[in-house]
Amino acid sequence: MTPDQRLLLVHAHPDDESINNGATMAKYVAEGRGVTLVTCTGGEMGEILVPELEHLEPHELAEHRRGELAAAMKALGVTDHRYLGGFGTFHDSGMQWHEQGHAVIGDEVGEQAFWNADLAEAATHLVEVIREVRPQVLVTYDQFGGYGHPDHIQAHRVAMYAAQLAAVPSYRRDLGEAWDIAKIYWTAMSESRMREGLRRLREAGDTVSYEGMDPDGPLPYFVVADEDLTAAIDAQEHVEAKMDAMRAHATQITTEGPFFALSNNVGSAAWGIEHYRIAKGTPGPAGPDGLETDLFAGL
Template identity: 75%
Template sequence: MTSQPTSLPEQRILLVHAHPDDEAIGNGATMAKYVAEGRHVTLVTCTAGEQGEILVPELEHLAADRDDALGPVRREELAAAMAELGVTDHRFLGGFGTYRDSGMKWHPEGHAVPADEIHDNAFWRADLTEAADHLVAVIREVRPQVLVTYDQFGGYGHPDHIQAHRVATYAVALAAVPSYRRDLGEAHDVAKVYWTAMSESRMRDGLRRLRAAGDETTFEGMDPEGPMLMASPDEDLAAAVDAQAFIEQKMASMRAHSTQITVDGPFFALSNNVGSQAFGIEYYRLAKGTLGPVGPEGLETDLFAGL
């Protein structure tokens, strides 16, 4: 039996993401919904996204191969995005600047792989135990019942997403061991761990609608009938959080990441053409814990289901 923080709401969720903007794209609606419902939402971001591609021409000088000053800008964008969602507890793993964005390149098969050149303090090169210990401290402080991160492939192969998965998975295990690093706080066992996901059937349907409308540029190169590396087969899904009522907050949080996401980019195009279901219903795979009560579609409608 573990105690819970007396100053925090009874239900608490911790999300572990690789870079600023990942959280808004994947879980922004869920985060806004849970904040509105009085649940405590904690976001841990593992890097500042220093290697990100800059979409604002007047800020291109901040790029890693020029002034290398994008990190502080993305830190401010993240703060603005969290304000849109109402999230007040957001942190960088180990503190801002501890781990740097590792960068990536595209493999011919359409997924990400590590870049040819990686900085010494890149997250991809982080010592796993050291990085996990930073997260253990957060887990034991906040004592969440639910943790959300990526699957073992990081969604599409980005090395920082894969490392975030590894760190989160290891930290959950270590945090539950009473004799491990007592200096990091009292042991806590996270009841449920989810991997963020995209529904394959919904993704295919959305792309079909876009192509039928003559849009060939949104998610260019993706065939609605072809491989869906970024999506999960529907039979692997465990939960669908319907937060369509919070789609505007999600879109506002995405707009806050202005160096990375444009309003005429693929995410906004998909939402505008397909409707709020495209990004207002967020899907998850259950990686740890017991499936709770499910809705009509056979999926949990709440990540706290059964707790």
């Protein structure tokens, strides 16, 4: 049976979904809502954090990360996860760091890189998923991809364009009946919570995690001012499922890294409350803090 409420998430690489939305995904699955994940690339160019796997070639890493993603989705309870156009259609574009502290495209980019994908072609693959799943809510990145990663930016473009095309009755009738997604959200990190987390890390004597970040100083590009946030999904009871999903992405996330340090020092609120900003639709009734407590609010 098809759940009455359905969420579609569009992410660039395996692990992005668990970091950004793992708690929300686990919460909605537990509540009987439909959760579909579309991953746009295999993550071929990811930095390998496991020494014994450093020998993996890009195509081998993509296959390995495919297994990691499956394990992460099992931890979250998500049974519907797909690759855009099928596994191997689009490859990780890679990135390099700009002097201003955000990611940019690298000097060499492969032909199959997601960054080089034809926008209409890639979006049409997603239109097919949208018309099949018929989600009321879509979640993806903002226009800068959070921190500038070219694949995150491309995932944003593909998701937003596909949402428009899917709603046009005369566009590709062969892909199914038109579907207009009611609400679209962009992932976000709350500025106040980030500052609080950094402050508590430093007070606990941790000067390594999120090195160079001052609780009272400039913050990374992915941090969003609280006044721009629309929703805060409290899924603290599912934070361990999120942590298990992140652990599953072992080639990309270490248990000794900043994500787990923040969770250990700040508690479940650090990763169990996930924030979003609305890009399409009308926000529903808000909670005491002025933010929606459910992405489906008002529908």
